[in-house]
Each structure stands twice: as C-alpha cells, then as structure tokens.
Amino acid sequence: MDEVARDFRAGDLFVPEVLIAARAMHAGMNVLRPLLADSDAVSAAKCVIGTVKGDLHDIGKNLVKMMLEGAGFETIDLGTDAGPEAFVEAVREYQPQLVGMSALLTTTMVQMKATIEGFEEAGLSESVKIMAGGAPVTDAFAREIGAYAADAASAVDVARGPAAQTVLCHPCSTATGIILPAENRRGS
C-alpha cells in the first residue's frame, strides 16, 4: 500500500484504483491477522470512524475507512449523524488508537469541536489520536484547532505515523483527514 500511496501522489493512480488495492489489502489482512496473532505480532490498530452529528454525508468517510482498512486498521463505523456521545461510547467500548470524524457542511463542522469536548469531559482525550476531515475543513481551520490536515491518500500516513506530520489539506476533497495530536489539542 505504501507503493500505491506513492503512485497515487505522483498522479499515476486514480482513487478507484487505490480503493481496489485497499480492498485487496484488507481481504489479505483478514487472512493473515489470525496467523499474525498466533505468532505474537502486534495486533491491528483500531479506528472509530463516523460522520458527525447533523451530517448525513458519508462518501468521504467511507473512502477514508477503506483506506485505513487497506492499511491494516480495524475500523468501527458509526455511520452518519453520530453525536459526541456515540463517539465517546465507542471509544470506551473499543479502546481504539484513532478516531476519525467527517463533516461535509460548514454548519456541521462545529460538531467536531463538540465531539472533542466530549472526549475531554470523559477523560478520553489523551488516549486516542483524533482525525477529522471533510470538504469544508481548510488548512486554516486545522491550524486553528491545532491540527494537521491530510487528504484521503495521506490519511493513512498521518494515522500511522507520528501525529505531527505536515501534509497538505485539500479544501475541495470529499475526504480530508485531520490529525489532532494530543499535545496540540485545545486545553492540553
């Protein structure tokens, strides 16, 4: 998938091809994971992902989900219109390393902040990385809330790597991922 991501960034591959590769990788991982578990390999990282409250748009979220699965993440999909409480509950239950939030509308974008506040109130904000994205999310917005932005292809890099990766935000992308490193999060 690293090679796929490289070719995608170079413009040699299109999104559908990347998704097919991600799907193949995911299927392969499903076969390999039990074997890897037997051999004491590190278990897969988990990601809770969903479209925030009030927002029913999930194409971007689904793309990022497929990309993450292709990269070996186990995903817990909260679907659309997921409020802060649903995210908090899922993090408590599944104890993921990563949370992904998506919003298409400027009016629902503010729910990302509300969701983060929900994690803070529940005392969970230090235990997960938070990734947020969507078409209205700009680089400026990302910086304002102390975040780093990524497009669909680099979401995986950002999710896997150290939080403080510097990548470009695509305002027009349907799937913008933003990592919120714990140390940069508001209030921390």
Add this chain to the structure above:
Amino acid sequence: MIKLTERRASIRPIKSKLSISILDDEEIKKINQTALSILEEVGIVMPSEKALRIFADANADVDFDKKMVRIPAQLVADSLKTAPRRYTLCGRRPELDADIGGEEGTYFYCSGEAPKIVDMDTGERRSSIKSDVEKMAKIADYLPIVSLIWPTVSAGDKGMSAPLHGVEACFNNTEKHVQTESVMDRISAEYAIEMASVVAGGKDKLRERPIHSLLVCAIAPLAQDRGGIDAALAYAEAGLPVGFMSMPTLGLTGPPYPAGSLATGLAEVLSACVLTQIAYPGTPNFVSIIPSVIDPRTANYFMGSSFAQIASAAVVQLAHSNGLPLTACKSFGGSQYKLNNWQAGIENLYGHILAVMAGADMSFGPSGMIEAVSLLDMRRILFDREILQAIDIITDGIEVSDDTLAFDMVREVGPRGMFLAHGRTAKEARKLWPPSILFEEARVEGEKYRDAVEVAHDAIDWILTNHRPAPLPEDVRQELRAIVAAADQDEDLKREIRGD
C-alpha cells in the same frame, strides 16, 4: 496534467458519430452552378505559360495576352472524374498513413506558416528561424492528434530558400507526412521533390508512398499564383498529392455574402484541380476554402467570424459534391486573440467541432498559431489539443449497450452502495478523465496554483528535451543538407521567385 512519457510517433484522427449539414441539396447545386458559370463566363487569371497551354490543348477558352482562361463546365466535369476521392497521405511508416476519404474521420494538421514566434525563454516575439521549425516539428511528431505537418514557421534566417529549409527541418524531425504551402515556384518545387525522393528511397517509391505533398493558395478573387501553379504541376508530375486553397474575404476579395464567396472560392480551387487532372489525370487533389470577413473599421483580415465559420463548414459539402477531399480551416489562430483567452477558446471549439461534424477529411488544427496566423506560441498547440480532445469525446456520442447500461453492476452495488471502488469504475476512470493541462492540482505543501499556460510551458519543455523523433539515416540527412545547400546557391531559383 498531461502525463508525458517517451513514445513513438502515432496519429489519431477524430471520427464523429454526430453530423451536420449546413446546405441542402438544392443549395449545393446552386453554388456549384454559380462556380461553373464563373469559370465559364468570367474566367480565372492563370499567369503560367505552361498552365495556359495545358488548358488551350484541352479546348478551354484561353487568352494568352491577359493570361486568362475560361473553362467550359463540361471540361470541369470531365476532368474532375479522374480525381480520386480516396487516397493516402503517407508517413514514413504505414502506421502514420492518413487514409484520406476513408472511414477514419478527420485528420489534423499542425500547419502554419507564421513569420514570428514567441520565444519560449524570453517571452518576447521575434522573427522565426530554422531551429524553431525543427522544434515545432518535433512537438507535432510527439502529439498523436497531429497527423500532418507543415513547417509551422518560416526559416527566416535562410533567405529565399527558406521554404526548402523548412521542409528539410520537418523531414529531420518527424516521421509523419510533411506538407508545404510555401514552396511556391517551379525550381523550389523540384528541390523539394528531390528531397522527398531521397527520404522515400527514390522517385518511384515516392510515387508509391507519397510522404510529401503541396498546398497552393489562390489569389482571390479569381486568380492563381504563377509560381504556385508551376509548383503544383511539378508535384503532380511526380505523383504527389496537391491541394488548392482559396481564401475569399467577404466584402474584400469575394462578394459580401457567404454563398457568393463560396462560389468564387470554389471556382478558384476547381480551376486548379481541373488543370492538374488534365495534365496528370489521377493526381490526388484536395481543396480548402477559407472564408473570412474584414474588420470594417480597419479592413483587417478576421478569420474567427461566425459568418466565416459557418461558411467554412459548408465547404465540406461543396468539396464532397465535387468528389474532392477537403481540408477544413477553422480559425486555428486566425483571429487577433492572445494565447489564453476566452475568444481563442470559443472560436476554436466551435470552429473545429463544425469541421469534424461536417465530415472534413482534414482540418488545420493544433498549430500553435495566434494573432491571425502571424505568430507561433508553441504552448498554444496544447490548448488546441485540449479542444480537440473535448471534440473527440463529444462527437463520439453515447455508447448504449448491455455493458454500458451496466444493469448487473447496479444490482451488485445496490442502493447507497459505492460505484467508486468497483473494478469497472477503475477501468473506465481513465477514459472519463483523460490527460489534460487544465486540471493540475497542487500536490505538495506550498506548491502554488499554476495557470494552464505554465503547465503547457513545462510540457513543451519536456517534449523538446525528451522526445526523440526516429532519425533519418545519416547518409539521407547528408543528402538533404546537400540539396538545400545547392538551393541556397542557385541563382536561377532566386530569379524564379523574384519573377525576373
């Protein structure tokens, strides 16, 4: 952005599933009849002694003093019968042959021939030189949308034999068919034919596979150019295709009506086709009529007018009704526009789409011309390519089949499913999103937005640096050099061009 990779030259005509007719049968008949009446009653100035004798021998009404010929309608009809409707403009390899009058669609020229160029390094306009011809031929060799190549600019540093240097520059930098419209005298024609013979491997092989041809422009209204006609006869004698062009300007060199100017234009090109058919029956002819208007405020030439465009599309029907292939001329830089403005876009889009839908055999297209065909901007050829790519898609219509209706796919994906990740989408995405200079995205942080002109500039630089047209054998190159060197020293050629 256009994904630039090394490749061998190829050609790609555009075949349209959509068609238009500008004229109905009765209108075609009337324009043809008027053209025939002009030829028979008004006559054409034909200032070539040889041409006048050919007409006299064929019982046309020739006035040697006035260098004028009146051609009976029957002679026109009889002569045109021997003109082939279908023939091949050959490239150096059969894969590069243009099947004129066949089923492949419209073949596009990289044409010219401008005296000035925008210098790619400095951005300044300057007189063009031979190395510019070489560069443009190389670019045209690289782009599949170009099937036929002219020297796009003049080899302005080569004096009176510049047209021959232009032909040499093309032969050395493209495997595609090379045509010229600046070889306009008998002696230059002989040199050019000799060069083509050397490239083809002999005169017989050249006749068998004509890799070179000529287009001669008439002098509207109703006159031929002496040197051009002599050159045409020399090419026809060598078995090479010869086309004739007329450029009537409504209200200046033709009547102020599209119909009337089409009739005078048609008379001009038919007179020359008849000449070559009488002299060398079976000569592959093609015609081109390029109506334009004048800017009445200045009397400047203006090719991009909608009146001219619609008339120009009608020419396709007129040529075909006479059994002749047609080269459409649709603006291709014929207006006073700059490189990257909406006027250039609108004129070239509707001009070229009319040509393709009208069924033109050939069309002047991706040429890089701006400012009334007087200035070459190499980047422009990539804008033309964009337009032709759009036309290719539009005129291909919509394929309706079980495959494309994709009911099985719809059933598989289902409500709220995702077509994006489907294997068939991945396959089709490359067709749905063809390479372009228009939609470049910034890919790394801090990368600035680039205008399409900048993207085109980079792409042209890439082609010039990386594309290597298949070279001619060294001995052939040497022979070509020797031929143009001889032409450079030929005092008779200079006298012939000057008309001494």
